[in-house]
Amino acid sequence: MNKETVYLVSHMCPGANERDQDEAPTFQDDYSAKYLEMIRRFAHIIVGQFCGHLHSDTFRIVYDQHKKPVSWMMVAPSLTPNKSPGVSNNPGLRLYKFNTNSGHILDYTQYYIDLESSPNGDPDDWRIEYNLTHYYGLHNITPKTLHAIAETFQDDESAQFDRYIEANSVRQFKPKDCNLECRRAQYCAVTELDYGRFHSCVETAAEALSGSVRPRGHEALFAASVLLTVVVLTLRRHH
Incomplete structure (x- = not known):
């Protein structure tokens, strides 16, 4: 194909809404399967997939049959703000940087308006929210590097996840939320x-994440038991 590369731009990406699990899927099952199979087949020339719809700042990873990451999708936040329980977001605007020879995405800069400090939505009050490679400490943007970020989400003390979740709502939510x-x-x-x-x-992740938290509770209980034992022994010696 003469070393041609392809961008895919759509309103919706396949998959679920990370902020509303009960929302209907964006693609019907048959079409989703066909789309993802096409992505796997042509991943070597698809250098970027871009979509929106969710109003959130997130990304998606496509894996092959061996669970190797082969493609990525960027979901950009919306210009339209939203203020609803669990799905709020500030206005966002994104500027991509790409290699003009290969088409590969090199970086992007995310801009936003902070409605808390600019309640009237001043159209001139755009600020830099973050730069992708600097924000996540990436040397390049590939399915593999984005997969590595996603894997940290399973750690209940992941600094990468904290950064991600703040960006997800364009600074409306904090990690503690x-x-x-x-x-x-x-x-x-x-x-x-x-x-x-x-x-x-x-369902599987619920069990894994719950399990990852339990040891901390057990350690705290063990430490408290040891401390109580030490106190009791000390009191006995004094008596």
């Missing part, structure tokens, strides 16, 4: 674009 259910929905939406597999992932 995202509980375990929220975290697993984010991880599964990024990594499982088939709607059925997304829900299976949510």
Whole structure:
């Protein structure tokens, strides 16, 4: 194909809404399967996929049959703000940087208006929210590097996830606002674009994430027990 490369631009990406698990899937199952198979087949020439619809700042990863990351999708936040429980966002605007020879995406800069400090939505009050490569510490933007970011979401103390979740709502939410259910929905939406597999992932991730928190509680209980034992022994010696 004469070294041609392709961008795919659409209103919707396949998969689930990470902020509303019960929302109807964006693609019907048959069309989703066909689309994802096409992406896997032509991943070597598809250098970027761009979509919106969700009003959130997120990304998606496509894997091959061996779970190797082969393609990515960027979901940009909307210019239209939203103020609803769980799905709020500030206005966002994105500027991509790309290689004019290969078409590969090199970076992007995300701009936003902070409605808390600019309640009238001053159209001239656009600020830089973040730069992708600097924000996540990336040397390049590939399915593999984005997969590495997504994998950190399974760690309940992930600094990468904290950065991601703040960007997800364009600075409307803080990491503390995202509980375990929220975290697993984010991880599964990024990594499982088939709607059925997304829900299976949510259930599996719920068990894994809950398990990752338990040891900390056990350690705290053990430490408290040891401290109580020390106090009791000390009191006995004094008596």
